[in-house]
Amino acid sequence: DAKTTQPPSMDCAEGRAANLPCNHSTISGNEYVYWYRQIHSQGPQYIIHGLKNNETNEMASLIITEDRKSSTLILPHATLRDTAVYYCIVRVAPQGAQKLVFGQGTRLTINP
Amino acid sequence: GAVVSQHPSWVICKSGTSVKIECRSLDFQATTMFWYRQFPKQSLMLMATSNEGSKATYEQGVEKDKFLINHASLTLSTLTVTSAHPEDSSFYICSASEVRPPYNEQFFGPGTRLTVL
Numbered sequence: 001d002a003k004t005t006q007p008p009s010m011d012c013a014e015g016r017a018a019n020l021p022c023n024h025s026t027i028s029g030n031e032y033v034y035w036y037r038q039i040h041s042q043g044p045q046y047i048i049h050g051l052k053n054n055e056t057n058e059m060a061s062l063i064i065t066e067d068r069k070s071s072t073l074i075l076p077h078a079t080l081r082d083t084a085v086y087y088c089i090v091r092v093a094p095q096g097a098q099k100l101v102f103g104q105g106t107r108l109t110i111n112p
Numbered sequence: 113g114a115v116v117s118q119h120p121s122w123v124i125c126k127s128g129t130s131v132k133i134e135c136r137s138l139d140f141q142a143t144t145m146f147w148y149r150q151f152p153k154q155s156l157m158l159m160a161t162s163n164e165g166s167k168a169t170y171e172q173g174v175e176k177d178k179f180l181i182n183h184a185s186l187t188l189s190t191l192t193v194t195s196a197h198p199e200d201s202s203f204y205i206c207s208a209s210e211v212r213p214p215y216n217e218q219f220f221g222p223g224t225r226l227t228v229l
Contacts, residue, residue, distance in 0.1 A: 043116075043205045043220035044156070087155075099146055100207075100218060102156040 004088045009107040018075040020106050022088030025069040030092050033064060035073045037084040038105075044087065047073065078110045114140045116208045118221035125196055126229055133191045133224045135206030141186035142208035146218065147179075150203040162189045196228045 005023040012018040024033065034049040048055055048062045050071075055062045061074040075082055087105040091098060115138040125131050135145055143164050148156040160181055161169045168181035180192040189208075193200055203225050207218040 038156075041203070041223065041225070043118075043207070043223050045220070046217065099158050099161055101158070102148075104155050 006106045011109050012078050018078040020073040023070045024090045031090045033071050034089045036087045039084045083110045114219040116219045116221040118224050122225040124227045130194045135189045137187045137208040140210045144209040145189040146207045148205045198228045201228045
């Protein structure tokens with residue numbers, strides 16, 4: 001699976017959009033971009049994933065650049081409960097279960 | 113959505129004892145479950161992949177005789193930390209993969225915090 005690079009930490013004001021970048025310059029054509037987050041002392045939570053088109057769900061939006069070498073997770077109206085570590089992971093579409101390799105992630109702090 | 117539970121949520125034990133942690137998929141069948149370990153302020157590290165009805169596959173550096181994994185049914189996997197020592201104190205997290213083509217997603221349990229005295 002391709003390696004990802006994320007900033008170690010970010011701050012965002014409550015109510016504003018939080019934009020979390022991820023670089024994955026070695027991504028292969030059959031690899032998807034997945035985002036998970038981990039709130040303190042809990043298990044990771046799936047947020048969103050995409051291949052090359054932008055994706056949106058009730059939690060967030062995922063913007064993938066045309067060359068697919070980077071992406072941005074957008075939390076449109078951040079709340080204090082969005083404070084967590086956010087992990088960007090690239091992996092092939094599962095053909096059978098495949099392990100997830102977690103990097104260090106971005107520690108996002110939402111400030112009141 | 114799919115729910116994965118872990119039991120216990122926390123456990124404190126004496127050095128030298130064994131501790132069993134259960135991981136259950138509550139509303140789906142999981143042919144594969146994964147066990148992770150997380151030390152304070154660090155990321156999740158995969159320990160092993162557990163397949164129902166077969167032996168687990170351990171990541172490099174993980175002692176299979178110390179961390180015993182049993183995946184006896186499609187909804188239950190157990191991790192037993194044998195002869196636990198203080199350095200085994202950590203946050204143990206399991207995930208279960210639902211067989212739902214084309215995306216066999218993973219759902220994570222809430223974690224078990226193990227403290228070895």
